Amino acid sequence: MLTGLRAGREAVADTDAPLQAALTQYYGALIDQVDHVTAASALMGLFALTDEEDKAIAARTVLTYRAR
Numbered sequence: 001m002l003t004g005l006r007a008g009r010e011a012v013a014d015t016d017a018p019l020q021a022a023l024t025q026y027y028g029a030l031i032d033q034v035d036h037v038t039a040a041s042a043l044m045g046l047f048a049l050t051d052e053e054d055k056a057i058a059a060r061t062v063l064t065y066r067a068r
Contacts, residue, residue: 019054023061031067 023043030039040062047058 019057020061023058024065027061027065031065 027039027043030042033039034042043058043062044055047055050058
């Protein structure tokens with residue numbers, strides 16, 4: 001998943017926008033199925049072994065998510 005999103009990032013002027021947008025959409029879908037705490041734990045678990053930059057993007061997604 002991250003490889004494709006990273007490739008998209010490189011294609012659009014080295015921004016985290018594609019990754020952030022994809023994570024926001026995924027996180028919203030998780031929240032539709034479970035509560036916020038469980039969704040946040042699941043999303044952060046996906047990034048447990050990634051670099052700090054990706055962990056920060058995931059954390060920003062959880063902290064700034066606005067319900068639809």
